[in-house]
Amino acid sequence: MTEKKSIAVLPGDGIGPEVVHAALEAIDKLRLPLDLRFGDIGWECWREEGDPVPERTWKLLEETDACLLGAITSKPLREAEAELAEPLRGTGRRFVSPVVQLRQRLGLYANVRPVSDLENGAFDFAVIRENTEGLYAGLDFHGLDDALWNAVRHHPNAAASGPEATSVTLRLQTRFGMDRLLRFGFEYARAHGHRLLTLVDKPNVLRNSSNFLRERLELMAAEYPEIETEVLNVDAVALWMVRRPERFDVLVAENMFGDILSDLGAGVMGGLGLAPSGNIGDHGSYFEPVHGSAPGMAGQGRANPMAMLLTIGQLLDHLGMPLPAGQLRDAVRTVVRARNTVTYDLGGSATTAQAAAAVADELRPADSPQETTK
DSSP states (O other), rough: OOOOOOEEEEEESSTHHHHHHHHHHHHGGGGOSSEEOOOOOSSSHEEEEEEEEEEHHHHHHHHHHHEEEEEEOOHHHHHHTTTTTTGGSSOOOOOOOHHHHHHHHHTTOOOEEEEETTTOOOOOOEEEEEESTTSSOEEEEEOOHHHHHHHHHOOOOOOOOOOGOOEEEEOOOOOOHHHHHHHHHHHHHHTTTTEOOOOOOOETTSSSHHHHHHHHHHHHHHEEEEEEEEEEEEHHHHHHHHGGGGSSEEEEEHHHHHHHHHHHHHHHHHHHHOOEEEESSSOOOEEEEEOOOOOGGTTSOOOOOOOHHHHHHHHHHHHHHHHHHHHHHHHHHHHHHHHHSOOGGGGGGOOOHHHHHHHHTTTOOOSHHHHHHH
């Protein structure tokens, strides 16, 4: 089918190990050319080692073609310090989200969230969110120096509060960051047969930065004449995603707007238990279900494995295995439509393992007669 690919599997914590184990058992039936190499990440690594992403995990990521991530718990500063092993407390260790570390160190600038109607096939689009800039770039300040104060001091609320009692967050948008995101969006649209790319922003309010983004879009669009483009306000898109999701193909947005819309997309699909995602850069990638670690549910066998199964399908597409990826999505769709063996969040009573096993029952090995004679 294709050359063997190596995958770093990082189950994480909370419900992460459960959904990873169940999903991998299900796709094992496909007999794919995958070398799965397991590694450590997450809250237990932080508690025991003072680092949620140990160096051995970075080495594993360097040696593999892609990464499959389960789920990771994050907690506020005080709670994180309190849960460190006693010898590590007070040593200046700082918890930094493993997700943020992966995105920054691996240069994963595009967060891809497919949104599809698993019930009736009425819509199938993707939200592509910029991962490194925008309002999440980390340029967040409280108590302003002279430069920042001079930029905001004429606002009446700032004048009434003074620099020590004023906060400012900067929305960073660079030509470099915008161009690579837009090109990724166009290439994604072309690769998936989409004909419309929607740039989502707030041009009627954020006039200068939005106009700069629009100019970059117009310049790049000339290289993709077969793809229509439009620029829409984020609030209008949020409404239309709920009322008319079928009108969209590829949505491209800056970090915060993309974050909000991608979770809305999960709701449009039917919940976080169905929502996959991929984080992709020029030289690395990792794939994870959108749902969090839900530590309160860990060990109960109630977590929905469908998001992880769809995430693996997205990973297989990325690795150049579209046929098994499509088969896996079809199997998930069949089980979700039937509603006989689904978890509580979809109205059923199946366990994590039972729901994944139902998907496995719909799969055929890639080299089986059933597959090759379709």
